[in-house]
Amino acid sequence: MKVHHLIKENSIASKFVSQLRDIDIQKDRLRFRKNMERLGEILAYEMSKHLDFENKIIETPLGKAKHFLPKDEIVICSILRAGLTLHQGILNYFDDADNSFISAYRHHPENDENFEILVEYLASPSLEGKTLILADPMLATGSSFINVLKALKTMGVPAKIYVLSVIGSRKGIENLEKVFPENSELWIASIDEDLDSRGYIVPGLGDAGDLCFGSKLQQ
Template sequence: MTLQLRVYVPEHPLIQHWLGVARDRHTPSVLFKSAMTELGRWLTYEASRQWLLTGETTVETPLAECPATLIMPDSPMMIVPILRAGLSLLDGAQTLLPLASTYHVGLVRDEETLEASCYLNKLPDQISPQTRILILDPMLATGGSMLTVLEELTKRGADTSLMRIISVVAAHVALQKLSQAYPSLTIYTAAIDEHLNDVGYIVPGLGDAGDRAFGT
């Protein structure tokens, strides 16, 4: 069976509202950061709908026993925010996945070559192939940063079919690269924009998500 990259653009009104707030150049930093937190929350909600492992059990209400479905506590789960912009989505994701371990990866882009280099890697040496991994990166522009992180994850044993990527805006060029390299991936994004400008920024996009979130 041929694998095909799956990209979901949820139509939830709250996702579209907070995307509009984040795109607006007049949105102040504090509100932009709130918008990113909400987008992290609602996109993670959509991504986890058919992704979390659950088990059937029985609980006692104040009146009687009844069947219940609960998330399995022993199911390994990781959140990987790509620094620095990925931190803006982290609070929203963690509120829904409080039992997940968080591992940071820091990348910086060379503004001339547009290539990403790693300055921080806190990933574990080995990752169980059963681990569900949520990767946070607001902007999928050239795809270079995400490819770097995926390489680090897979060489440690992670299974890309159990990964979910959360982004706010994705460009076609990044999606094409990811599809060719890792077709079993699943991506949740609030929008897909048409093209990049000559310095690799998504147009219309929302600017530099890290700078806007942290007021720099």
Template sequence: MVNLSTFNSIANHIIAELRDVQVQKDSQRFRKNMEKLGGILAYEASKNLSYQPTEIQTPLGKSPSAIIDTKIVIATILRAGVPLYQGVLNYFDKADSAFVGAFRNEDGDAEHLTVSTHYTAGPSIKDKILIIADPMIATGKSLLSAYQAICKGNSPKELLILSAIASQPGIDFLEKHLSNFSLYVGAVDPQLNQHAYIVPGLGDAGDLAFGEKI
């Protein structure tokens, strides 16, 4: 796991603004901060991808270079994941995309909470790198449901999960139910409250980015 909060960088400043209740009043700034963080997480994830050596012709000569040698699919969960997804797409701009509509039963606690997926659109992930951009990993159940909906029984070549903030219980859940993945996260928070929201977290990322839902 790569946890950006374990070392000093501009990511810490961005995460602080994402959490700040005063800054959160500006939804445009919240979206841009989430997009910026998506770019930083994408850059960190890019360090561990496989590359194909190549040679590039410049106006003045030839330059040894390296390019990503595997196709990428970037997936997110509507609607909260869109700004983080856009930040990742800015870096992996030739990637295909997948989208999942999901909702969770708000009546249960963290242990008994259930998640339903009602919409999925995306290409095959077979033999590709699948990047799931999910701003908040609370219980981990929404992400697992989205992953299963996207894969449709197939497995990607690699699974990378990029998140602004994850709870430790959510990480533990994913490690229990996903056999092999790499996690890149802005910060890890210790717990969930009785409604399965991350504490201290930042609130509802979808509402903060796009307005309160009814």
């Protein structure tokens, strides 16, 4: 899996990631969601450079113009619920894409720190021969992405798999590399070094779903 680490180079993406992490700015849910959406747009733009393009002639009021336009058939698949705002940012740039939604959440059967990833809902078009974009703000252990990939196998074999995430751990990326096809690619804004005992990214930003939409009861 090829990894594209955005903030290895200076860009406005670093500002938005820093604001997502900031415990004071996090109190403003609207701003948190907007920054997540902005990063979805930035990730989508960077990813778009790796799509297949074809030459098209466009009629203007004064003549003809040649443009190279993307020809990939894209399906954006987001992991509920945290992925919704990131999904919107990606969809802002790939507005003609098909969309897929899947639930993947941490289930704590003993109400302690141990958890398993459960996938219980899937709505998706065919993925056969398509360019699949898997989107989730946080790439912690990688278990959510891995379980989602398994669940999507019934929907066909995509031609390409692109993973988009905002913050991830090195361990999570290593876990993806063991399971995802070799030609898969990951676009990620920031990579952190550690996971805590609960499987949360350190320093990370906390629970992206809760910060976007409010806290939930533990399951």
